[in-house]
Each structure stands twice: as C-alpha cells, then as structure tokens.
Amino acid sequence: MLQLYNTLTRRKEVFKPLVPGKVRMYVCGPTVYNYIHIGNARSAIAFDTIRRYFEYRGxxxxxxxxFTDVDDKIIKAAQAEHVAPLDLAQRYIDAFMADTKAIGIQPATANPRASTMIPEIIAFIQALITKGFAYAVDGDVYYRVRKFPHYGELAHKNIDELEQGASQHTADAETARKEDPVDFALWKGAKPGEISWESPWGAGRPGWHIECSVMATTILGDTIDIHAGGQDLEFPHHTNEIAQSEAKTGKKFANYWLHNGFVTIGEDDQKMSKSLGNFITVHDILKTVEPMVLRFLMAGTQYRRPIRYSETGLQEAARNLEKLHNADTNAAYRLKDAQAGVDAAITQQVEDKKAQFIAAMDDDFNVQNGLAVVYDLAKLMNEYAAEKTVAADSLTLLRTTLSDWLAIFGVHFAASGLLDAQVDDLIKQRDAARAAKDFAKSDQIRDDLAQQGILLEDTPQGTRWRRK
Structure with missing residues (x-):
C-alpha cells in the first residue's frame, strides 16, 4: 500500500489517485536565468525517481x-547582458534540457512557460477580482490574503506573525499601496524598459505565484493528485498557489504536497543556493563527473532528506555502481554456458526480494531501504553466477529485475558495456603503452574502444573521449 508524506497534514497518507491507475503531478521547475545548480538537479531527480516508481507500479x-521565464531575476540578468529576457530564458531552458537529459531525467508530459499563458493568467486574475479576492491599484493587482481562511496552513504559518514581518517594510512604496502588508502581487505594472503585456490594469507582467496556479490548473485540472517542489517553496510560493487556486475554483488544489530536502555543501552543511553564491552548476559538474554517478548519488537518498554533496559521496556512488555493473556482467557471462530452463529456488528468492523492494519504496519512496534490496539482489546474482550449473531463464530473470529496479533510479549501463571509470582506466593503459613506445598495444586499445562506441581525441592537454 503506497503511502506519501503529505506536507499539508504533516503525516503519511495512503495514496488514493483522483482517477484509478492515473497520477496528475505538477512539479515546480526552475526560474531560467542561469544554469541549474545541483540543488535544482536534486529536485528534478527526486521527483523523476518518484514518477518512475509510480510507472513501475503500473x-x-x-x-x-x-519553466518560469517571466521574473525579476530574468529581467535583471537580461539587462546585464543587453539581451531580450525571453531570449535569455530560452538559452537556459535549452541548457536545462541538455543537462537533465544527461542525468537521465525523463521528458515531462508538458513543460509550460509563463510567457505563453498570459491570456489565461489575466483571466485567472480577473476571476479573483470578481470574487473579491483581489484588487487593482496603480497598475498592480494584489491578493487579499486575509479573505482566504486557510492561508498559511501548508507551511504552518500564523498570519499575524506574517503581518509583523511585513510591517517592517511599511516604508516600501509597494507596501504603501497594499490594503494589508501581507497581501501579495498577482500582476505587476510595467516599469520603463521592462518586458510587459497589455491587461485590463495596464501594461505589466504576472507575479511569480500566479504563474504556477494557472499552468497547473489549465493543464491538469482544478484539482491535481500531487504538487511537488523544494522545501524552500512551502512558503510563500506554494502557500500562495493554494490561496489563489482554491479561491478561484472553490475546489481543493492538490491532494498531496511533496517537498524535497536541500543539498548541502561544506563542513557546516550550508544549504546550496544561488543567493548564497555557494552553488555548483550541473553544467560544470558534468565536465568532470560521470552523469550516472551524479544521478545515483542524488537518487540514493530519500527525497525528504538533505544530501551532502562531496567528492567522497561521488566516489562511493561510483563504487556502488561498479559493483552493480559487475553483478550484471557476471550474470551475462554465465549465459554463455547456462542450461535451458528455470531454477525454482532463484525464482522464489527473486519474488521475495521484489516484495521487500516494493514494501520499502511504498513507504514514502524510501530509496535507502529499496537500494539495500537492490544490493542483496546483486549479491545473489554473483553467488548464482559462481555456481557450477546455472539456468538461463533464471539468469535472465535476475538481470531483468536488476535492470527494472535501476531504471527507477535513472541508472542504465552504457551500450558499450563500459562505465566511464572503465574507459578512463583503459585510456591510462593506452597512455602508458604510448610512453613505452608500445604503439601496437596503444593502437589495439584505441581500436577496441572504437568498436564499443568510444571515440578518442589526443590533444595537448591529454586524451579526451566521447561516446558515439
């Protein structure tokens, strides 16, 4: 029985989809003004893993x-580079798609962009004004927070505390225009030179929070099964989404709220973020780290827990991947001399392990316990492959089960049969052969790699390689 930890209720709940056999899931994506850092990647990987497990379960x-492509940060970055905001956003959307593809993120069913849904956003805001939940002033439109009785419940925030915090900014020109300091912007009047669209309240652009409410309800419906994102989005972003959406539709916005933990860095486990300037982009990491290793490091921690990013963690992930790859290689090798048929004892052990794996993952996607079962399966594969007599169908069952489970974690073994670490080792052997002037061996290694889809390029800085 699959259970999810619902941030709204602060407890695990049995998952009951709106439509049997289907899941409607909305994940808050990046604001595209820079390359994504590994904190962003952690969220993408966590919810891609959850999506994959739902699909594994049928x-x-x-x-x-x-993609948030209309935002203050994008405008500021575009102005600094003297480019159009939407052009800058497109550049980083393209980079996001390339980086996430490299780390095995499945394409979304849809990737809506705020800039393409301006008519829907305007209509949504107008509906809130008509219902009395919003008001226009001097080209801006604000949401009346106190009119929504459940405001702050997701993040367990007290509205009076919010007012006290907001009152510290009473001198701010925007705050002075609001009916209440806690009200938030739905539409922002255009400043000179900024990107804008015409609206009933004058030229302007949408606020951040309204964008996701509109994109989610337009594509998935007024009520969705799961809304997900990073812990930092609980307040104010997701809190405001609930207020806007439920005020407009009169229906529950999302039945389950899932939030992933942060990525930390350094000895003091400081949260990684662009605002703190301590971030590492995936774009840069992938220049030196095998994508599958980064994916496995991130996917191997239960989504609500924090992850410490470190070289030690990457090395451990690489070693564990190598062990799993070796188990699969050993089983594949024994297929050469396997007897036809099935080993009933292996079939039973695999069924037992499947039950253990599902029980672990059904418990709010407990990937640590799930991976413990994966490693047990790899151990069984090694032991069985070492036996004098093996059954072909049982070897195939073991390999298929391992492959199905690793696919949930976004892991697959390269078509060449070689992990990046193995390629690097062969290149070192080739370099040693060249240094010893054993050019026959050097050429043989190069040819062998080429046959497996690995192309080498000798440069003054050393040997580079890529897959076909």
Missing amino acids: YQVDYVMN
Whole structure:
C-alpha cells in the first residue's frame, strides 16, 4: 500500500489517485536565468525517481514541470547582458534540457512557460477580482490574503506573525499601496524598459505565484493528485498557489504536497543556493563527473532528506555502481554456458526480494531501504553466477529485475558495456603503452574502444573521449 508524506497534514497518507491507475503531478521547475545548480538537479531527480516508481507500479503519470521565464531575476540578468529576457530564458531552458537529459531525467508530459499563458493568467486574475479576492491599484493587482481562511496552513504559518514581518517594510512604496502588508502581487505594472503585456490594469507582467496556479490548473485540472517542489517553496510560493487556486475554483488544489530536502555543501552543511553564491552548476559538474554517478548519488537518498554533496559521496556512488555493473556482467557471462530452463529456488528468492523492494519504496519512496534490496539482489546474482550449473531463464530473470529496479533510479549501463571509470582506466593503459613506445598495444586499445562506441581525441592537454 503506497503511502506519501503529505506536507499539508504533516503525516503519511495512503495514496488514493483522483482517477484509478492515473497520477496528475505538477512539479515546480526552475526560474531560467542561469544554469541549474545541483540543488535544482536534486529536485528534478527526486521527483523523476518518484514518477518512475509510480510507472513501475503500473500508474500512468501526467507529469508537468514548468519553466518560469517571466521574473525579476530574468529581467535583471537580461539587462546585464543587453539581451531580450525571453531570449535569455530560452538559452537556459535549452541548457536545462541538455543537462537533465544527461542525468537521465525523463521528458515531462508538458513543460509550460509563463510567457505563453498570459491570456489565461489575466483571466485567472480577473476571476479573483470578481470574487473579491483581489484588487487593482496603480497598475498592480494584489491578493487579499486575509479573505482566504486557510492561508498559511501548508507551511504552518500564523498570519499575524506574517503581518509583523511585513510591517517592517511599511516604508516600501509597494507596501504603501497594499490594503494589508501581507497581501501579495498577482500582476505587476510595467516599469520603463521592462518586458510587459497589455491587461485590463495596464501594461505589466504576472507575479511569480500566479504563474504556477494557472499552468497547473489549465493543464491538469482544478484539482491535481500531487504538487511537488523544494522545501524552500512551502512558503510563500506554494502557500500562495493554494490561496489563489482554491479561491478561484472553490475546489481543493492538490491532494498531496511533496517537498524535497536541500543539498548541502561544506563542513557546516550550508544549504546550496544561488543567493548564497555557494552553488555548483550541473553544467560544470558534468565536465568532470560521470552523469550516472551524479544521478545515483542524488537518487540514493530519500527525497525528504538533505544530501551532502562531496567528492567522497561521488566516489562511493561510483563504487556502488561498479559493483552493480559487475553483478550484471557476471550474470551475462554465465549465459554463455547456462542450461535451458528455470531454477525454482532463484525464482522464489527473486519474488521475495521484489516484495521487500516494493514494501520499502511504498513507504514514502524510501530509496535507502529499496537500494539495500537492490544490493542483496546483486549479491545473489554473483553467488548464482559462481555456481557450477546455472539456468538461463533464471539468469535472465535476475538481470531483468536488476535492470527494472535501476531504471527507477535513472541508472542504465552504457551500450558499450563500459562505465566511464572503465574507459578512463583503459585510456591510462593506452597512455602508458604510448610512453613505452608500445604503439601496437596503444593502437589495439584505441581500436577496441572504437568498436564499443568510444571515440578518442589526443590533444595537448591529454586524451579526451566521447561516446558515439
């Protein structure tokens, strides 16, 4: 029985989809003004893993992840580079798609962009004004927070405390225009030179929070199964999404709220973020780290827990991947002399381990316990492959089960049969052969790699390689 930890209720709940066999899932994507850092990647990997597990369990998943391409940060970055905001956003959307593809993120069912849904956003805001939940002033539109009775419940925030915090900014020009300091912007009047669209309240652009409400409900419906994102989005972003959406539709916005933990860095486990300036981009990491290793490091921690990013963690992930790859290689090798048929004892052990794996993953996607079962399966594969007599169908069952489970974690073994670490080792052997002037061996290694889809390029800085 699959259980999810619902941030709204602060407890695990049995998952009951709106439509049997289907999952409607919305994940808050990046604000595209820079390359994504590994904190962003952690969220993408966590919810991609969850999506994959739903699919493993037989669900059809409508998976929507948006791009925020209209935002103050984008405008500021575009102005600094003297480019159009949407052009800058497109550059980093392209980079996001390339980086996430490299780390095995499945394409979303839809990737809506705020800039393409301006008419829907304007209509949504107008509906809130008509219902009395919003008001226009001097070209801006604000949401009346106190009119929504459940405001702050997701993040367990007290509205009076919010007012006290907001009152510290009473001199701010925007705050002075609001009816209440806690009200938030739905539409922002355009400043000179900024990107804008015409609206009933004058030229302007949407606020951040309204964008996701509109994209989620337009594509997935007024009520969705799962809304997900990083812990930092609980307040104010997701809190405001609930207020806007439920005020407009009169229906519950999302039945389950999932939030992933942060990525930390350094001895003091400081949260990684662009605002703190301590971030590492995936774009840069992938220049030196095998994508599958980064993916396995991130996917190997239960989504609500924090992850410490470190070289030690990457090395451990690489070693564990190598062990799993070796187990699969050993089983594949024994297929050469396997007897036809099935080993009933192996079939029973695999069924037992499947039950253990599902029990672990059904418990709010407890990947640590799930991976413990994966490693047990790899041990069984090694032991069975070492036996004098083996059954072909049982070897295939073991390999297929391992492959199915690793696919949930976004892991697959390269078509060449070689992990990056193995390629690097062969290149070192080739370099040693060249240094010893054993050119026959050097050429043989190069040819062998080429046959497996690995192309080498000798440069003054050393040997580089890529897969075909």
